[in-house]
Amino acid sequence: MVDASPNLSSLDGVTSLYRRFRPSRFAEIRGQDHVVRALQGAVKNDRVSHAYLFSGPRGTGKTTAARVLAKALNCENPQDGDACCVCASCLAIAKGSSLDVIELDAASNNGVDDIRDITAGAWHGTPGRWKVYIFDEVHQLSKAASAALLKTLEEPPQHVVFVLATTDPHKVLPTIRSRSQHLEFRLIAGDTLSSLLHDVQMAAGIDADDATIDAAVRLGRGSARDALSALDQLVATGSPDETQPQFDALFRALVDYDAVGALKSLAVLSQSGWDPEQLAEHFAGEVRQVFLLQVAPEVADAVDADRSRLSSWGEQLGLARTVRILETFGRSMREMKSAPEKIVVLEVALVRLVKPELDASLEALGERVTKLERAAPRVVVSEPSVAPALRPIGASDAVPPASESTTTSTAAPPAQQSHDVVNGLALEFDDVRERFAQRVVPRTSRAAQLILKSAEVRALERGSLMIALPSEEMRLNTEMITQGLRSALEHEFKVPLGVEWIVDPSLVVAVASAPRSTPRPTPPPAPVAEDAYGADESVVVVQSAADHLITEMFPGAEEIT
Numbered sequence: 001m002v003d004a005s006p007n008l009s010s011l012d013g014v015t016s017l018y019r020r021f022r023p024s025r026f027a028e029i030r031g032q033d034h035v036v037r038a039l040q041g042a043v044k045n046d047r048v049s050h051a052y053l054f055s056g057p058r059g060t061g062k063t064t065a066a067r068v069l070a071k072a073l074n075c076e077n078p079q080d081g082d083a084c085c086v087c088a089s090c091l092a093i094a095k096g097s098s099l100d101v102i103e104l105d106a107a108s109n110n111g112v113d114d115i116r117d118i119t120a121g122a123w124h125g126t127p128g129r130w131k132v133y134i135f136d137e138v139h140q141l142s143k144a145a146s147a148a149l150l151k152t153l154e155e156p157p158q159h160v161v162f163v164l165a166t167t168d169p170h171k172v173l174p175t176i177r178s179r180s181q182h183l184e185f186r187l188i189a190g191d192t193l194s195s196l197l198h199d200v201q202m203a204a205g206i207d208a209d210d211a212t213i214d215a216a217v218r219l220g221r222g223s224a225r226d227a228l229s230a231l232d233q234l235v236a237t238g239s240p241d242e243t244q245p246q247f248d249a250l251f252r253a254l255v256d257y258d259a260v261g262a263l264k265s266l267a268v269l270s271q272s273g274w275d276p277e278q279l280a281e282h283f284a285g286e287v288r289q290v291f292l293l294q295v296a297p298e299v300a301d302a303v304d305a306d307r308s309r310l311s312s313w314g315e316q317l318g319l320a321r322t323v324r325i326l327e328t329f330g331r332s333m334r335e336m337k338s339a340p341e342k343i344v345v346l347e348v349a350l351v352r353l354v355k356p357e358l359d360a361s362l363e364a365l366g367e368r369v370t371k372l373e374r375a376a377p378r379v380v381v382s383e384p385s386v387a388p389a390l391r392p393i394g395a396s397d398a399v400p401p402a403s404e405s406t407t408t409s410t411a412a413p414p415a416q417q418s419h420d421v422v423n424g425l426a427l428e429f430d431d432v433r434e435r436f437a438q439r440v441v442p443r444t445s446r447a448a449q450l451i452l453k454s455a456e457v458r459a460l461e462r463g464s465l466m467i468a469l470p471s472e473e474m475r476l477n478t479e480m481i482t483q484g485l486r487s488a489l490e491h492e493f494k495v496p497l498g499v500e501w502i503v504d505p506s507l508v509v510a511v512a513s514a515p516r517s518t519p520r521p522t523p524p525p526a527p528v529a530e531d532a533y534g535a536d537e538s539v540v541v542v543q544s545a546a547d548h549l550i551t552e553m554f555p556g557a558e559e560i561t
């Protein structure tokens with residue numbers, strides 16, 4: 001494009017660069033060589049299809065190419081299949097006054113009547129001339145309208161070309177697709193856009209430096225229309241720096257494992273008006289380029305001005321860390337969508353990236369939680385499980401001797417006795433069970449509480465408490481808590497009591513999640529019933545970040561209250 005056609009020299013400040021520098025013939029279309037080759041070749045060899053499906057992202061030149069096709073078809077003096085741009089037909093099409101080109105925006109004219117009206121006119125063409133119908137956003141046609149269009153495509157009138165443009169070809173009726181020649185428009189490469197903007201800037205006599213043009217290319221994201229609009233705006237505001245946050249300080253901090261520096265640079269960017277989501281998106285975009293420059297430089301579309309800078313950050317970070325940063329930011333961008341304080345998500349992400357040891361400990365915690373989760377046959381979170389009296393006391397179940405069953409993987413229905421005598425002290429089972437829940441468990445470690453939450457005291461026999469657990473894995477974990485539990489029992493009952501563990505898969509695992517209560521006072525001086533374990537099910541297992549981790553691992557878990 002950018003020839004010296006008359007409209008270029010008349011610089012009126014109102015018309016946007018995009019309109020002024022719209023390609024007027026095939027030779028001016030940039031970055032869609034395969035499309036141009038197909039269309040220009042068809043015109044030249046008189047092999048034009050009756051229907052074309054132009055698909056591709058917005059702003060890549062689909063309707064522009066359709067108009068150029070119309071010009072070339074009706075040009076009085078075509079050159080090598082391209083329009084001359086000076087004959088009466090070319091001028092009329094350029095002005096939008098030609099009767100040979102009918103444009104319809106299917107997004108607003110999507111009814112069957114619109115299509116019938118238009119296609120009816122297709123039969124009344126001027127002999128010797130081509131009529132070109134351009135349907136933009138054709139996937140938005142109603143079903144009936146699509147059917148009417150299909151009917152016309154099945155028996156197309158002579159010298160009629162339908163150009164169906166869409167950003168979403170999969171939503172176009174398959175029968176329409178199959179009757180069209182499909183040409184895919186692609187995002188325009190960074191260097192192509194860059195040379196386009198340089199040419200436009202020269203032709204328009206705009207004073208834009210390389211940084212401004214680079215910024216416009218970045219903002220264009222592969223679209224000529226968006227890039228030219230961005231150039232318009234940048235020239236008007238004259239501040240390319242404001243179009244892109246500067247991340248060098250942040251990269252420096254990441255390279256140096258500098259938490260303070262990372263948070264500082266985030267704060268600076270945030271104070272200059274960038275919101276956390278914009279920052280995350282822009283930064284992830286830059287890191288992606290850093291990544292691509294390391295593994296496949298030819299695929300990276302960073303503009304020239306950025307390439308050496310980003311390559312250098314890539315060398316300093318190394319590939320593994322670059323990937324980790326990308327993954328972490330990807331996760332953060334998802335988390336931010338639902339986070340009330342989005343900036344916190346970013347801060348946490350940055351700290352994790354510069355404090356790998358912190359991340360390692362979280363991962364270890366995650367593994368422990370996963371292990372517990374695997375041990376659980378079922379997970380319920382809404383029912384209190386350690387509350388006493390899950391089973392009526394003195395139920396008339398059979399009473400097998402259960403004391404030897406410590407290592408069996410399943411247990412017979414619980415055997416209960418109403419009392420036992422230990423060291424001459426009579427203990428009522430009911431009383432023991434209640435005090436166990438309310439006074440003993442709160443004295444144990446957090447690990448013990450996590451396990452005991454799913455446990456059920458089944459019996460008191462020969463000086464030992466029989467405690468049922470839902471899984472063998474869980475029982476294996478009791479080794480580390482038994483001693484502490486025995487101490488707590490002795491403290492409460494003033495006599496040494498044994499502990500025997502049995503497995504009963506019919507028990508369910510309780511999950512403590514994100515508790516809102518304050519951490520349990522440890523040890524409770526003399527817990528009253530309301531404060532005690534049995535009354536407050538939300539055992540604080542771990543705090544803050546780990547809580548978050550647990551809710552992540554048990555999606556849908558609700559706090560037990």
Ligand SMILES: [Zn+2]
Nearest residue numbers: 075084087090
């Ligand atoms: Zn012409």
